[in-house]
Structure formats: C-alpha cells, structure tokens
Amino acid sequence: MDLKLISDHYQLTSGALKCHCIDKVSLPCPTRPLTPPFFLSLPWKEGICYVISFLTTVEFRWSLANHDQFALQHADSSNFYITEKNRNEIKNGAILRLTTSPAQNAQQLHERIQSSSMDAKLEALKDLANYSRDVTFAQEFINLDGISLLTQMVESGTERYQKLQKIMKPCFGDMLSFTLTAFVELMDHGIVSWDTFSVAFIKKIASYVNKFASDISILQRSLAILESMVLNSHDLYQKVAQEITIGQLIPHLQGTDQEIQTYTIAVINALFLKAPDDKRQEMANILAQKQLRSIILTHVIRAQRAINNEMAHQLYVLQVLTFNLLEDRMMTKMDPQDQAQRDIIFELRRIAFDAESEPNNSSGSIEKRKSMYTRDYKKLGFINHVNPAMDFTQTPPGMLALDNMLYFAKHHQDAYIRIVLENSSREDKHECPFGRSSIELTKMLCEILKVGELPSETCNDFHPMFFTHDRSFEEFFCICIQLLNKTWKEMRATSEDFNKVMQVVKEQIMRALTTKPSSLDQFKSKLQNLSYTEILKIRQSERMNQEDFQSRPILELKEKIQPEILELIKQQRLNRLVEGTCFRKLNSRRRQDKFWYCRLSPNHKVLHYGDLEESPQGEVPHDSLQDKLPVADIKAVVTGKDCPHMKEKGALKQNKEVLELAFSILYDSSGQLNFIAPDKHEYCVWTDGLNALLGKDMLSDLTRNDLDTLLSMEIKLRLLDLENIQIPDAPPPIPKEPSNYDFVYDCN
Numbered sequence: 001m002d003l004k005l006i007s008d009h010y011q012l013t014s015g016a017l018k019c020h021c022i023d024k025v026s027l028p029c030p031t032r033p034l035t036p037p038f039f040l041s042l043p044w045k046e047g048i049c050y051v052i053s054f055l056t057t058v059e060f061r062w063s064l065a066n067h068d069q070f071a072l073q074h075a076d077s078s079n080f081y082i083t084e085k086n087r088n089e090i091k092n093g094a095i096l097r098l099t100t101s102p103a104q105n106a107q108q109l110h111e112r113i114q115s116s117s118m119d120a121k122l123e124a125l126k127d128l129a130n131y132s133r134d135v136t137f138a139q140e141f142i143n144l145d146g147i148s149l150l151t152q153m154v155e156s157g158t159e160r161y162q163k164l165q166k167i168m169k170p171c172f173g174d175m176l177s178f179t180l181t182a183f184v185e186l187m188d189h190g191i192v193s194w195d196t197f198s199v200a201f202i203k204k205i206a207s208y209v210n211k212f213a214s215d216i217s218i219l220q221r222s223l224a225i226l227e228s229m230v231l232n233s234h235d236l237y238q239k240v241a242q243e244i245t246i247g248q249l250i251p252h253l254q255g256t257d258q259e260i261q262t263y264t265i266a267v268i269n270a271l272f273l274k275a276p277d278d279k280r281q282e283m284a285n286i287l288a289q290k291q292l293r294s295i296i297l298t299h300v301i302r303a304q305r306a307i308n309n310e311m312a313h314q315l316y317v318l319q320v321l322t323f324n325l326l327e328d329r330m331m332t333k334m335d336p337q338d339q340a341q342r343d344i345i346f347e348l349r350r351i352a353f354d355a356e357s358e359p360n361n362s363s364g365s366i367e368k369r370k371s372m373y374t375r376d377y378k379k380l381g382f383i384n385h386v387n388p389a390m391d392f393t394q395t396p397p398g399m400l401a402l403d404n405m406l407y408f409a410k411h412h413q414d415a416y417i418r419i420v421l422e423n424s425s426r427e428d429k430h431e432c433p434f435g436r437s438s439i440e441l442t443k444m445l446c447e448i449l450k451v452g453e454l455p456s457e458t459c460n461d462f463h464p465m466f467f468t469h470d471r472s473f474e475e476f477f478c479i480c481i482q483l484l485n486k487t488w489k490e491m492r493a494t495s496e497d498f499n500k501v502m503q504v505v506k507e508q509i510m511r512a513l514t515t516k517p518s519s520l521d522q523f524k525s526k527l528q529n530l531s532y533t534e535i536l537k538i539r540q541s542e543r544m545n546q547e548d549f550q551s552r553p554i555l556e557l558k559e560k561i562q563p564e565i566l567e568l569i570k571q572q573r574l575n576r577l578v579e580g581t582c583f584r585k586l587n588s589r590r591r592q593d594k595f596w597y598c599r600l601s602p603n604h605k606v607l608h609y610g611d612l613e614e615s616p617q618g619e620v621p622h623d624s625l626q627d628k629l630p631v632a633d634i635k636a637v638v639t640g641k642d643c644p645h646m647k648e649k650g651a652l653k654q655n656k657e658v659l660e661l662a663f664s665i666l667y668d669s670s671g672q673l674n675f676i677a678p679d680k681h682e683y684c685v686w687t688d689g690l691n692a693l694l695g696k697d698m699l700s701d702l703t704r705n706d707l708d709t710l711l712s713m714e715i716k717l718r719l720l721d722l723e724n725i726q727i728p729d730a731p732p733p734i735p736k737e738p739s740n741y742d743f744v745y746d747c748n
Helices: 055-062 102-112 118-131 135-143 146-157 165-188 199-211 216-232 234-243 246-253 258-274 277-289 292-301 309-330 339-352 363-379 388-392 399-411 413-424 434-448 472-491 495-513 520-529 532-545 552-579 656-661 680-693 701-718
Strands: 002-005 022-026 038-041 070-074 095-100 581-585 594-600 606-612 627-630 634-639 662-667 671-676
Touching (some): 095 102, 102 118, 102 135, 102 146, 135 165, 165 216, 199 246, 216 258, 234 258, 258 277, 292 309, 339 363, 363 413, 399 434, 399 472, 413 472, 434 472, 472 520, 495 520, 495 532, 552 594, 552 680, 581 680, 656 680, 662 680
Antiparallel strands (some): 038 095, 070 095, 634 662
C-alpha cells in the first residue's frame, strides 16, 4: 500500500523523537500483526534528515501497543539507537529498524546474563558486548547497576565455571572475553568513574595478563583495562603498580601479535607517565634490567613486518618519557661549592692533561697550581677560566651538559683528548671551545628532542636509533660534538662565528634526523655526507629557487602583482575547504579512533560536518554530513591556548604540539566547533581559509611561503625574453601513443 505521511511531532519512543514530513513511502500491507524488529528504508531528500512519524499508523495497522517500549535503531553493524540528540546524524538512505527500546533491551540483557544456562549466558554476554558501544544503551544498562554486576562476575562469578574449563574451555574463554569487552565499551563512555573499583577486581584483571597469555582477546582487553585504570585514576595507578610488574609484561612483547605488543607498551607508558617523579628513575632502572629496549628493538622495530600508526605512537611516547628523565639534571644548576660536582671538572682536566705532573703541595706551588688550572680550563674551552663551575649555572642545560662531557671523556677518550689538544694548539682566534660548545650543544639537543615536554597525542615521530643503545642521548651527544668540531674546522671559524657554527650544526642534525636512520652508526654516516660544503650547496640551491630581486623596478612589479597572487592563494585555500578534511577525535583511549569530517559548501556559505565510522578514502559527500554551520554565523576563529578544548585539563592535552594544531570556530553566544588538525599543513590551510571567509588576512607560515614562491615564479616568467615568441592560449595537444615501444631499454 502507498501511505501518505504527514508532518507531525509524534513521540516514537521515550526519547521524544520528533518527526519530519516525507512525500510518500511504500509500506507492505501486513495480513497479520507484526512484531519487531522489522526494517524500513526511506528515499531521503538531499539536505533534510527525514525521520519516521508513522507511530499511530503502525499502532493501528500492525497492532503495536506500548509504543514507549520500542525505538528506532540503525540496521547496520553498529546497532546504534536513534535519539533526539543524534537524529540529525542519520545518513541519507540509511536503513532503520523498529526494535525494543534501550531501557527494555538493557533490562532483558541484565536478566539474561544472570541465567543459570551457560549457553544462554554466553549469548547474552555476546549481545551485551555488541550493544554496549551505543551510549544510549550504555546509560540504561549502567542505571541498572550493570557495571557492578559485570565486576562481580569477574571477581567471583567466573570462578563457578573455572572448574568446567577442562571440558568447556572454549565456552569459558568466550564468556570472559565478552564480559571484559562489554566492560571496556561501557567504561569508554565516561559515565562511571574509574575510582569505584575494588582491589579484588584489579587483582583479577592483573591475573588474566598472566593466565590467559594464549587467549588474545582476553589478554588484549585486560591490558586495555589496566591502561585506562592507570591513566584515569591516581589511586588505581598505585593499586595496579602493586599488582602488575614489568617482568609480567615483558613476555607479551616477545610474541608475534603486534596489537598485544602495542597494548603492552601502552600499559608500560601509562605506568611511566603516572609514576611520581621520585619513582620514574627507579622504574627506568627496572626497565633497563629487564632489557626492555633490546626486546623492543628485536621483536618490534626490527621484526619482519610494518609498524602501524598506533605502535609508532606508543614507541614515540616511550621515547619522550625516557628522554624526560633527563629533565631533572637539565634544570639543576651546578653548585660551585659542591666538591663532588667540582671533582667532575677536575676529572675532565685529568683525562685531557694526564701527562702533566702535579706540583708539590707547598705554599709556593699553590699559585703555580692555580695558574696551571686556569691555563688548562682555558684549553678546555670554558668561559670562566678561574671557576668553570659558573659555566653550568644556566638552565637549561644545567648539570646535564657536564654529565655529557664526562661521558664523552670516559667512553670516547681518544676522541675527547684529540679534540681538546687539537684546539689548544691552534691560534686563539681559531680554536673551538670544547666547554662552551658542549654546553650549547646539550641545550640544542634538548630543544630538538623536546626534553621536558609531555608527549603529544597525535605524534608518531619515533627514531629507531634511540632504541639501539642504553645511553642513547649521551651517544647522540658524542656524535654531535665531534660533528661540531669538524664543522668548525671546515668553516675556519673564530669565536665571533660561534652562533653561525651552531646554526649550521643544527641544520646538519635536523636533516640527518629526517631520514630516520636505523642506528647511531647510520646517523653518523648521514652526518658525514652533510659536510659544511654540502650544506652550502643545499642552501645555494634553495636560495636560487627562492631568488629575491631587490632592485626598484622588481619591487614595484612585486607590489603590483602581489594582490593577484594573494587572491590565487585565497582561492586555493577555499577550494581545499570545499574538498574537506578528516579530523580525528581525541579521547582517553587513543586506539579506538573516531573521525569526523568537515567541508565547505561550493557556494562558500555553509560548513558541513559530521562523524564518520572510519577514515574516509577520498572526499565525503555533503549529503552524508548532517550538521551545518552557516558562515554568516561565525563570530571568530581562535587558535592555540585560546581554544576552548585546549583550556581543559588533561594529562596529555597541555603540550606544545597539540596546541600548535588546535583551532576553534566560535559562533552564536556560546557555540563552538573545535578542531585538531592532522598536521601543520592542514592547520595552515584551514586557518587561512576561515580567515579568508571572514574577510581577514591570511597570516600563516604556509601563506608566506606560497606567496614568496609564486611571486618569484611570476617575476621570473615576466622577465623572460619572449620577444617574437607566440605563447598559445591553450595547452598543446597530447601526442598520440607510438606504434611500438622498441626504443625503451629495460635496465633489468
């Protein structure tokens, strides 16, 4: 039958789902009353979310009573319920089904999982694990004290069935897996505080990490629960730290399942991150004793498989947390009165000038000794020759610089003595001051590796070479200090050129790091190829590509064509906004990636946005993005610390990298649309495009670079000698394919 649906606001469920009109829908005329679930597919109109308002008709035709016990639900694998809050997110052409309400479903499952029948219980837990992903259902199940029921089952209920493991082991494993899955999904909604769980529950979860090493699903969910406990509760961190040891986690890294390895490193990172300052070094020592670094290098980094993004992120976090152990020394000033610290400087002098004999300790020789020490400290390159301890009172790098110098002197003694003696024999104006260079280099390396900053939630930038040595930062310094001395000689530098040399050395280090060398030896080899001469060639090449003519006619020409170039950049930015970008939602458990997409309408008047189930391949059509924001309603665009979502307090949010990628659109009185760009390029494109829409200047670094490049190209084109040369208005035609390819030479 053809049924005309009229515009009305009937309540379909207790969720007060309001309905819109639709022209005509074809529904089968049933010969007998039907019971849910049954399906309905609607021909959606573009730009309008049509939701069903056929309740009274359904009640009349299909004898459906107690309508508050039913609800609409997506018929896809998500099984998410339709509510007043999410009804605008329904995609065009989506298939919905009429089924039991969330409250009714939660009540039924709450009863079924307590069934005495193993098969019924297993099926109920499987359904619960599936439905728990929906926040609407989760809220109803939690209201029935469902979390407590699951924790009780984990603490004691499962013990009833452990006796049956020998005869029903697969059933027991599946039951526990579904129980833990449902628990993880319910807790991920953030409705219940993590602080409410007992020690017995924590002990049980920790025991699963050892008991079920062969059951991937149970092990994975147990590790996920432990990570969330540590990250979300200080009290639980202490309890988990007592129950789980590094020794229990290490074997899971030696397996072949990368997902289990990822969860294991995530738990280690969480324990590392939440540990008190005085416990972190102790934990680092334990990790060193258990050879965590070499195990990760062998079984993860050098395994015969690609490293996925989440594993790369966890390795990056571990790298950052490891280097952050240096922060205490980096921010510690040297006490000139501390004899133990002064002895380190004496040791540096002794190693470098050991051949010289010490004068006798007499009143006459004291002055000679002071004079000799002053002369030696000058050779060592300290700024303060009389009391070099004063050179280490600046933070950063503080005492970390002195630690690096001592490590270099002891572990690379030949190179250390060569550098010191080599420079002490030069003329004063050409000597490379080892002490001053080491202090500034240590400070530079701390800046490059961002020592002291919290890890970013979006960064995957780990360096494999730092996992090849237990003292990787010190070895990194030793390579770089030798590079600095080599570059100093190549530049024939004097003390006045110190800052120039440091700039060149930083460029050499950064260029070598971008190649992601797999070992410190490979990094050293990369630096050998980046000599000062090579850096000059690279700079010259870049300078030629961005040649800037300074004559008056050229400057006038620039001024004339700059508005055209800016308009071209503006159009490019707006075109990119029309194409749209996929953004990732940040949450407490990063592995469950959630995405949303935003794009500008072709007429530049409306921003369309909406959630996605997975990262899209290509553009997302406008009609699948149900939320809209008129450009005319935008009041301002803010960035960095001014963004509302950056003002929230969180363990991993207040870091420099995320702040540099954050921007927000403010609209109406309190409305906001918050973004974290996937990278710096997208950040510049979107902030430029939004500013252009608002009639403001585009001020990003990307705009400046594009403007310089396009201006240079345009000027060079206009200065070409094109007299008597006819430039075609249309591009030349593509030539036909050749009749054969005999002229192609196969090098293989």
